[in-house]
Amino acid sequence: MADSDEELSLLETLDHLLDRGVVISGEAVISIGDVDLLYLGLNVVLANVDAIIRTARKT
Amino acid sequence: MRAVVIGAHRHRDDISGDAIAIPLGDLFLSAVELAPQQPAGDRELLIRVAKIRARLLDVATFIAVRYGFVITNESDAMSKCGAHVDRWRALLDEHRNDVELTLKIAAATPQPRPKRTEFANGADYLRALHAATQGAAIDGAFREAVDARLVPLAKQHRWIHRDNASMELALLVARERIDEVNAAGTALKSFDVPFLLSGPWPLEVFAQEVEQ
Numbered sequence: 001m002a003d004s005d006e007e008l009s010l011l012e013t014l015d016h017l018l019d020r021g022v023v024i025s026g027e028a029v030i031s032i033g034d035v036d037l038l039y040l041g042l043n044v045v046l047a048n049v050d051a052i053i054r055t056a057r058k059t
Numbered sequence: 060m061r062a063v064v065i066g067a068h069r070h071r072d073d074i075s076g077d078a079i080a081i082p083l084g085d086l087f088l089s090a091v092e093l094a095p096q097q098p099a100g101d102r103e104l105l106i107r108v109a110k111i112r113a114r115l116l117d118v119a120t121f122i123a124v125r126y127g128f129v130i131t132n133e134s135d136a137m138s139k140c141g142a143h144v145d146r147w148r149a150l151l152d153e154h155r156n157d158v159e160l161t162l163k164i165a166a167a168t169p170q171p172r173p174k175r176t177e178f179a180n181g182a183d184y185l186r187a188l189h190a191a192t193q194g195a196a197i198d199g200a201f202r203e204a205v206d207a208r209l210v211p212l213a214k215q216h217r218w219i220h221r222d223n224a225s226m227e228l229a230l231l232v233a234r235e236r237i238d239e240v241n242a243a244g245t246a247l248k249s250f251d252v253p254f255l256l257s258g259p260w261p262l263e264v265f266a267q268e269v270e271q
Contacts, residue, residue, distance in 0.1 A: 008255070009257075010106075010109075012255065012257045013109045013112075013113070014105065014106075014109060016123075016161075016257075016260055016263065017105065017108065017109050017112065017126045018105075018125070018126050018127075019125070020123060020125065020260070020263035020264065021066070021122075021123030021124050021125040021126075021261075021263045021266070022122060022123065022124055022125065022143070022263075022266050022267055023125050023267075024064075024124060024125075024128045024139055024140060024143075
C-alpha cells in the first residue's frame with residue numbers, strides 16, 4: 001500500500017506540474033518523441049483505494 | 060542561460076534551496092537552470108522540479124506557472140511576463156496564507172474518449188473531446204455532500220470538468236484550515252465513489268483568469 005500511495009502521489013504531483021498553473025503566452029508544448037506530456041497529464045489515476053476495491057469486487 | 064520557470068513569488072526570500080530567483084519587477088520568478096542541451100522534458104528534471112515546487116510551497120504561497128515555460132534572463136522574463144505583474148502582485152498579497160486543495164472525483168457516467176484517428180481534422184476532434192469532457196457527471200448525492208461539507212471550509216471554490224472520466228473541485232483554503240478539509244474529505248469515504256483529495260498546491264486554478 002505504501003508503494004501505491006507513493007506512486008499515486010508522484011502521479012498527482014506530476015499532473016499538477018504539467019496540467020495546472022498559469023499559462024504564459026508563447027510557451028512551447030513539451031513532448032518526448034511522439035508523446036505529448038501535457039496530453040499525458042490528462043490521464044491521471046483516480047484513487048479512493050477503498051472505493052476502487054469495492055467497485056472491483058462488484059464487477 | 061536557460062531556466063524552466065516554477066512560479067511567481069512576492070519576496071526574494073520566498074525562494075530558497077535549489078531554485079534560482081529571477082527578478083520580475085518587484086516580484087521574483089523561481090526557476091531551475093537547464094544544463095546545456097538538456098531538454099525541458101527531461102524525466103529527471105521533471106521530478107526534481109516537482110520536489111522543488113513542493114518545498115517552495117512550504118515557505119510561502121506562490122503562483123504556479125505551468126511546466127514548460129523557459130526563460131533566458133531577467134529581461135526575457137519581463138518581456139514575457141511583464142503584463143501579468145500587477146495582477147500577480149495583488150493575488151500574492153491577498154492569498155499569501157492560502158493554498159489550493161483538489162478533490163478529483165470519478166464520473167458516475169464517464170464518457171468514451173474520442174479517438175484521434177477517427178476524425179478527419181483536428182477541430183472536429185477537439186470539439187468531440189470538449190463534449191466528452193463536459194458530459195462527464197459525478198454522483199449527485201456525493202456532490203451534494205461535497206457542497207455541504209467541503210465548500211463551506213473554502214474561501215473560494217470552483218467545479219471543473221477536467222476530462223471525460225472525472226470532475227474536479229478546486230478549493231482555495233486558508234493554511235490553518237487544511238486539517239479540517241482533510242477530515243471532511245475522509246468522511247466522504249462512506250460513499251462508494253472513487254475520489255482523491257490532494258494538496259496543498261500553490262495558486263494554480265485561482266491564479267488563472269476566469270474564462271468568460
